[in-house]
Amino acid sequence: MLADSDTRWKWGALTARRLAPGAHLDGLLLRGRATPTPRQLAEVDADADSLREVTTAEFVRAAAERDPGYDAIVLACVGGAVQSMLHGAAAAQRAAAPGAGPLRRPVMVTGYVGVVYEKLADGLLLRHGADVVLANSPADAARFREVYRGAGADPDGVTECALPFLDGAHEPGVPQPADTGRPFTVVFATQPSVPAGRADRRYLLRRAAEHARAHPDRQVLVKLRSKPGEQTTHIEEQPYQRLARSLPGGLPPNCRLVHGHMGEVLERTDLLVTVSSTAALESLHRGVPTAVLTDLGVREALGNHYFLGSGCLASWDELDAGALPEADGEWCAREGVLPPGGGSTGEWYAHAFDAARARVARLVARSAGAGLPPLAPCYTPRTAPAHLAAVLARYGLDPQGEPLRRSASTARPSALRRALRTTARGAYRHGVQRVAPVVRRLGEL
Incomplete structure (x- = not known):
């Protein structure tokens, strides 16, 4: 592979x-x-x-x-x-x-x-x-x-x-039983490049923090994809870790940044919130209420247009008011999340390959x-x-x-070349995440 x-x-x-x-x-x-x-x-x-x-x-x-x-x-x-x-x-x-x-x-x-x-x-x-x-x-x-x-x-x-990676520890498609030993948990699944702009990303983080303040009995987890300096498929110019440090008032005690395996995070999730992450498909498969945010519009550039007809589109205002979106079963079947016509989700998924x-x-x-x-x-x-x-x-x-x-040479690079390559990667990532945003903001003055 x-x-x-x-x-x-x-x-x-x-x-x-x-x-x-x-x-x-x-x-x-x-x-x-x-x-x-x-x-x-x-x-x-x-x-x-x-x-x-x-x-x-x-x-x-x-x-x-x-x-x-x-x-x-x-x-x-x-x-x-x-x-x-x-x-x-x-x-x-x-x-x-x-x-x-x-x-x-x-x-x-x-x-x-x-x-x-x-x-x-x-x-x-x-x-x-x-x-x-x-x-x-x-x-x-x-x-x-x-x-x-x-x-x-x-x-x-x-x-x-x-x-x-849809299957989990419990029966797929069946809502997880309430765990009285923990608070209601909301997970905001972030993405490296959606949205890309600093203002939009600060807005989403601020709304997650405000949701936590409005619901002190809830736990709000901001699920991160990577740490500063790491790269994923898409370039993350505005890491949420840095945005959180500059957020007015900071994050409330019941709102925190987390890493970890998405499947394990979903095991303790009662509401999944995202713009257009594939994590939404994982949560729908597990029977977790899933909200695809419309605050920034429903646009091809954001990818949330993919979820039209899913029943999952919602805004932070609606979630603040207690909304729990209910997914459309036909849409879920068409998009490979749940079996067509109902039936046992576990049995269907066991034969999906x-x-x-x-x-x-x-x-x-x-x-x-x-x-x-x-x-x-x-x-x-x-x-x-x-x-x-x-x-x-x-x-x-x-x-x-x-x-x-x-x-053409396939020989193993020398220790010097490996060190230079590591340094070059670090310089590139620093330029993308630190220098480029500053230059872009200066250009907007």
Whole structure:
């Protein structure tokens, strides 16, 4: 499994475990801006049997190896990285086995970490070429196939499953019993880049604090994604930790910032509040009342438009007045949160990966026998020459998928280079989180 951030590591590792229970799982981290820290990996609570950091060149070489090799590879990366790994692996496989005939190669699997609310065509076409493109719901599966057909790309790889981290310690879909030993708990699930602006993020934090003051019998937890200096899939220019220090009056005693595994936090949650986090799907699956905030509007830029029709849209004013949104069952079924037509949620979720598991198993068997056709993404130097060349170059590959001269070496970097890389990452993060916001504010004067 190859991942390029903490959230994608979580999705990729859990997906791999569900597709091949009991298999040996090698965890590979693609070296880059969002490479997670050990603390971030520990927090997502998704283990692999081994773990190492790799470059693009190292990965494509491993993807082409036959002995030892991989039966299947889960590409848990952004779309550009997926496309680059597919082209890089295809080039390496061509070099290892010249000719256009069937190959004994790994089955390539990819998908999305959560809610797909933007860049649908862009992201999907960058993922095309994988043997299996996982869709987290019936609605996503239909949309994915429609995009591929419209672009003249083969939609056969689209396979419906579910998000791999929905299940919890109790029966899914059933509200958790009240725990008289703790106060009513409200969790505000933050996001690194939604909203992005300082004023909007201060507003949301202030409203969470005001909710706590208005309800002293409640506990309000502001669930954070990362610590200052760490990176996730998206850049967080305005960390809530820093905003909390400058909040007038500070946070009341019953409102605090927390980290931790989202599943564990949800086990003690009575109301989940967010703008558009995938945590909303987790809470809905667990039967937790879920509020998708409308204070900043319902806008594509925020991603909360995805929840239109869910019954979850609400404002802080409504929550202050005691509202507990009730989710629409048909919407939840369509979006892969609850089973269609009711029934046992636990039984439905237990079989959510059956089709994907069977497809991967068939392809692995075919690869070991007659072989699989060469990887064939719809983007090629002929169909999208300018776009593909730009995407591949970002990952150190030329338009044919070969490593560029400057990234051809796969030797382990020296201690000096590793130290320089760590320093450069720190400087980049400091610039994003400290310098860039100040320069932006100065530009607005």
